[in-house]
Amino acid sequence: MRIGLTPVILADQAAFLTRWAAYLEERCGVAVRFVARESYQPVLDLLLTQRVDAAWICGYPFVLHERDLSLLAVPSWADEPLYRSYLIRSRRLAPDIQGWHDLRDRVLAYSDPLSNSGWLVAQAQLSRAGLSAGDLRRSFFAHGHRNVAEAVAAGLAHAGSIDGYVWETMRLQGMGATDDTDVVWRSEEFGFPPLVTLRQPSHARVDALREALFAMPRNPEGRALLEALNLDGFVPGDASLFNSIRLQAMQIPDSGVQG
Incomplete structure:
Protein backbone atom coordinates (compact mmCIF):
# COMPACT_ATOMS: atom_id res chain seq x y z
CA MET A 1 0.00 0.00 0.00
CA GLU A 80 -9.98 19.55 17.12
CA PRO A 81 -9.66 18.62 13.41
CA LEU A 82 -8.99 22.30 12.76
CA TYR A 83 -6.12 24.75 12.33
CA ARG A 84 -5.49 28.40 11.46
CA SER A 85 -3.35 30.17 8.91
CA TYR A 86 -0.74 32.62 10.21
CA LEU A 87 0.95 35.67 8.77
CA ILE A 88 4.47 35.77 10.16
CA ARG A 89 7.08 38.54 9.90
CA SER A 90 10.85 38.71 10.16
CA ARG A 91 11.84 40.13 13.54
CA ARG A 92 15.05 41.58 12.08
CA LEU A 93 13.90 42.69 8.63
CA ALA A 94 10.32 43.87 9.22
CA PRO A 95 9.46 44.54 12.86
CA ASP A 96 6.95 47.17 11.71
CA ILE A 97 4.64 44.74 9.90
CA GLN A 98 1.40 44.48 11.88
CA GLY A 99 -0.86 42.88 9.29
CA TRP A 100 -1.61 42.30 5.61
CA HIS A 101 -2.04 46.03 4.92
CA ASP A 102 1.67 46.53 5.68
CA LEU A 103 2.88 44.28 2.85
CA ARG A 104 2.97 46.92 0.11
CA ASP A 105 6.42 46.86 -1.52
CA ARG A 106 7.45 43.91 0.69
CA VAL A 107 8.56 40.37 -0.16
CA LEU A 108 6.03 37.67 0.78
CA ALA A 109 6.78 33.93 0.92
CA TYR A 110 4.06 31.40 0.10
CA SER A 111 4.30 27.65 0.64
CA ASP A 112 2.45 26.00 -2.27
CA PRO A 113 -0.03 27.12 -4.97
CA LEU A 114 -2.42 24.38 -3.76
CA SER A 115 -2.12 25.28 -0.08
CA ASN A 116 -5.03 26.90 1.70
CA SER A 117 -2.96 28.53 4.43
CA GLY A 118 0.09 29.01 2.22
CA TRP A 119 -1.61 30.66 -0.76
CA LEU A 120 -5.43 30.81 -0.79
CA VAL A 121 -5.73 32.65 2.51
CA ALA A 122 -3.05 35.11 1.44
CA GLN A 123 -4.92 35.98 -1.76
CA ALA A 124 -8.11 36.61 0.16
CA GLN A 125 -6.42 38.74 2.81
CA LEU A 126 -4.37 40.79 0.36
CA SER A 127 -7.57 41.57 -1.51
CA ARG A 128 -9.31 42.63 1.71
CA ALA A 129 -6.35 44.88 2.48
CA GLY A 130 -6.74 46.54 -0.93
CA LEU A 131 -3.54 45.02 -2.28
CA SER A 132 -2.77 42.89 -5.33
CA ALA A 133 0.25 40.85 -6.32
CA GLY A 134 1.54 43.90 -8.18
CA ASP A 135 1.68 45.89 -4.95
CA LEU A 136 4.22 43.48 -3.49
CA ARG A 137 7.89 43.96 -4.23
CA ARG A 138 8.09 40.25 -4.91
CA SER A 139 6.51 36.97 -3.89
CA PHE A 140 7.78 33.43 -4.18
CA PHE A 141 6.87 29.86 -3.34
CA ALA A 142 9.18 28.40 -0.72
CA HIS A 143 7.82 24.86 -1.35
CA GLY A 144 6.66 23.89 2.11
CA HIS A 145 5.55 25.65 5.28
CA ARG A 146 8.77 24.89 7.11
CA ASN A 147 10.66 26.53 4.25
CA VAL A 148 8.41 29.60 4.53
CA ALA A 149 9.36 30.01 8.18
CA GLU A 150 13.04 29.50 7.42
CA ALA A 151 12.95 31.97 4.49
CA VAL A 152 11.36 34.66 6.65
CA ALA A 153 13.74 33.95 9.53
CA ALA A 154 16.73 34.22 7.19
CA GLY A 155 15.56 37.56 5.79
CA LEU A 156 14.77 36.22 2.32
CA ALA A 157 11.22 37.54 2.78
CA HIS A 158 9.71 40.22 4.98
CA ALA A 159 6.71 38.02 5.76
CA GLY A 160 5.19 34.64 5.02
CA SER A 161 1.82 32.92 4.84
CA ILE A 162 2.07 29.70 6.83
CA ASP A 163 0.07 26.87 8.39
CA GLY A 164 -0.30 27.73 12.07
CA TYR A 165 0.02 24.08 13.10
CA VAL A 166 3.39 23.92 11.33
CA TRP A 167 4.69 27.10 12.99
CA GLU A 168 3.50 26.00 16.42
CA THR A 169 5.00 22.53 15.98
CA MET A 170 8.32 24.00 14.85
CA ARG A 171 8.28 26.19 17.98
CA LEU A 172 7.46 23.20 20.18
CA GLN A 173 10.33 21.23 18.67
CA GLY A 174 12.78 24.09 19.20
CA MET A 175 13.41 24.86 15.53
CA GLY A 176 15.31 28.13 15.33
CA ALA A 177 13.19 29.75 12.61
CA THR A 178 10.39 30.45 15.09
CA ASP A 179 12.82 32.41 17.30
CA ASP A 180 13.38 34.86 14.46
CA THR A 181 9.76 35.27 13.36
CA ASP A 182 6.62 36.71 14.93
CA VAL A 183 2.99 35.80 14.34
CA VAL A 184 1.13 39.02 13.51
CA TRP A 185 -2.21 37.64 12.29
CA ARG A 186 -4.28 34.46 12.72
CA SER A 187 -7.14 33.37 10.46
CA GLU A 188 -10.45 31.79 11.25
CA GLU A 189 -10.40 28.01 11.74
CA PHE A 190 -10.24 25.67 8.74
CA GLY A 191 -10.54 21.92 8.34
Missing part, protein backbone atom coordinates in the same frame (compact mmCIF):
# COMPACT_ATOMS: atom_id res chain seq x y z
CA ARG A 2 1.40 3.40 -1.01
CA ILE A 3 0.59 6.66 0.74
CA GLY A 4 1.50 9.99 -0.86
CA LEU A 5 2.45 13.05 1.16
CA THR A 6 4.52 16.22 1.12
CA PRO A 7 7.55 16.46 3.43
CA VAL A 8 6.62 16.26 7.11
CA ILE A 9 7.93 18.86 9.54
CA LEU A 10 10.36 16.58 11.35
CA ALA A 11 14.09 16.91 10.84
CA ASP A 12 14.39 13.09 10.88
CA GLN A 13 11.70 12.58 8.25
CA ALA A 14 13.13 9.38 6.75
CA ALA A 15 13.50 7.67 10.13
CA PHE A 16 10.03 8.75 11.22
CA LEU A 17 8.32 7.54 8.05
CA THR A 18 10.13 4.20 8.33
CA ARG A 19 8.75 3.79 11.88
CA TRP A 20 5.25 4.83 10.85
CA ALA A 21 5.24 2.50 7.85
CA ALA A 22 6.32 -0.43 10.04
CA TYR A 23 3.58 0.42 12.55
CA LEU A 24 0.90 0.49 9.84
CA GLU A 25 2.20 -2.66 8.13
CA GLU A 26 1.75 -4.66 11.32
CA ARG A 27 -1.86 -3.55 11.63
CA CYS A 28 -2.90 -3.54 7.98
CA GLY A 29 -1.28 -6.84 7.03
CA VAL A 30 0.31 -5.41 3.88
CA ALA A 31 3.57 -3.64 3.05
CA VAL A 32 3.26 0.14 3.46
CA ARG A 33 5.40 2.69 1.65
CA PHE A 34 5.27 6.47 1.97
CA VAL A 35 5.86 8.37 -1.27
CA ALA A 36 6.99 11.96 -0.60
CA ARG A 37 6.85 14.79 -3.12
CA GLU A 38 7.85 18.43 -2.69
CA SER A 39 4.41 19.93 -3.34
CA TYR A 40 0.72 19.02 -3.38
CA GLN A 41 0.22 18.79 -7.16
CA PRO A 42 2.56 15.78 -7.69
CA VAL A 43 0.98 14.03 -4.70
CA LEU A 44 -2.48 14.68 -6.10
CA ASP A 45 -1.40 13.44 -9.54
CA LEU A 46 -0.18 10.19 -7.99
CA LEU A 47 -3.56 9.67 -6.34
CA LEU A 48 -5.71 10.60 -9.35
CA THR A 49 -3.72 8.20 -11.56
CA GLN A 50 -4.00 5.44 -8.91
CA ARG A 51 -0.25 5.23 -8.29
CA VAL A 52 -0.88 5.64 -4.56
CA ASP A 53 -3.78 4.27 -2.50
CA ALA A 54 -4.16 7.31 -0.25
CA ALA A 55 -2.68 10.78 0.08
CA TRP A 56 -2.23 13.41 2.76
CA ILE A 57 -3.16 16.65 1.04
CA CYS A 58 -4.58 20.08 1.93
CA GLY A 59 -8.19 21.17 2.25
CA TYR A 60 -7.91 23.33 -0.89
CA PRO A 61 -7.13 20.48 -3.33
CA PHE A 62 -9.76 18.38 -1.54
CA VAL A 63 -12.35 21.05 -2.31
CA LEU A 64 -11.05 21.37 -5.88
CA HIS A 65 -11.42 17.63 -6.55
CA GLU A 66 -14.18 16.77 -4.10
CA ARG A 67 -16.20 14.86 -6.71
CA ASP A 68 -13.28 12.47 -7.18
CA LEU A 69 -12.10 12.14 -3.57
CA SER A 70 -13.29 10.65 -0.30
CA LEU A 71 -12.08 11.52 3.18
CA LEU A 72 -10.07 8.73 4.77
CA ALA A 73 -9.18 10.47 8.04
CA VAL A 74 -8.64 13.98 9.36
CA PRO A 75 -5.86 14.71 11.88
CA SER A 76 -6.85 16.13 15.23
CA TRP A 77 -4.64 18.87 16.74
CA ALA A 78 -5.32 20.45 20.13
CA ASP A 79 -8.43 18.25 20.36
CA PHE A 192 -7.16 20.29 8.98
CA PRO A 193 -5.33 18.93 5.89
CA PRO A 194 -6.94 15.50 5.38
CA LEU A 195 -5.91 12.05 4.25
CA VAL A 196 -7.99 11.10 1.21
CA THR A 197 -8.60 8.29 -1.25
CA LEU A 198 -10.25 8.14 -4.62
CA ARG A 199 -14.04 8.08 -4.51
CA GLN A 200 -14.60 4.44 -5.44
CA PRO A 201 -15.81 1.22 -3.78
CA SER A 202 -13.92 0.72 -0.53
CA HIS A 203 -11.05 -1.76 -0.49
CA ALA A 204 -10.13 -3.94 2.48
CA ARG A 205 -6.62 -2.50 2.75
CA VAL A 206 -7.93 1.06 2.76
CA ASP A 207 -10.45 0.14 5.45
CA ALA A 208 -7.62 -1.41 7.46
CA LEU A 209 -5.54 1.76 7.08
CA ARG A 210 -8.42 3.89 8.29
CA GLU A 211 -8.92 1.75 11.39
CA ALA A 212 -5.17 1.68 12.10
CA LEU A 213 -5.07 5.48 12.00
CA PHE A 214 -8.10 5.83 14.28
CA ALA A 215 -6.60 3.38 16.79
CA MET A 216 -3.19 5.10 17.13
CA PRO A 217 -3.99 6.93 20.41
CA ARG A 218 -4.80 3.58 22.07
CA ASN A 219 -1.36 2.09 21.36
CA PRO A 220 1.93 3.17 23.02
CA GLU A 221 3.87 3.20 19.74
CA GLY A 222 0.95 4.91 18.02
CA ARG A 223 0.91 7.60 20.70
CA ALA A 224 4.66 8.11 20.31
CA LEU A 225 4.26 8.58 16.56
CA LEU A 226 1.43 11.05 17.11
CA GLU A 227 3.48 12.94 19.69
CA ALA A 228 6.29 13.31 17.15
CA LEU A 229 3.77 14.87 14.76
CA ASN A 230 2.24 17.02 17.54
CA LEU A 231 -1.17 15.46 16.82
CA ASP A 232 -3.83 13.94 19.10
CA GLY A 233 -4.99 11.35 16.58
CA PHE A 234 -7.12 10.91 13.48
CA VAL A 235 -10.90 11.24 13.25
CA PRO A 236 -13.45 10.44 10.50
CA GLY A 237 -14.14 14.08 9.68
CA ASP A 238 -16.79 15.37 7.31
CA ALA A 239 -16.76 17.37 4.09
CA SER A 240 -18.47 20.24 5.97
CA LEU A 241 -15.18 20.84 7.79
CA PHE A 242 -13.91 22.38 4.56
CA ASN A 243 -16.87 24.72 3.93
CA SER A 244 -14.87 27.79 4.97
CA ILE A 245 -12.14 26.90 2.47
CA ARG A 246 -14.75 26.33 -0.22
CA LEU A 247 -16.44 29.68 0.41
CA GLN A 248 -13.13 31.51 0.48
CA ALA A 249 -11.98 29.91 -2.79
CA MET A 250 -15.23 30.88 -4.49
CA GLN A 251 -14.37 34.54 -3.86
CA ILE A 252 -10.92 34.32 -5.46
CA PRO A 253 -10.65 34.59 -9.26
CA ASP A 254 -9.01 31.58 -10.92
CA SER A 255 -9.15 29.47 -7.74
CA GLY A 256 -10.85 26.73 -9.74
CA VAL A 257 -13.66 26.34 -7.21
CA GLN A 258 -17.11 27.05 -8.59
CA GLY A 259 -20.22 28.06 -6.68
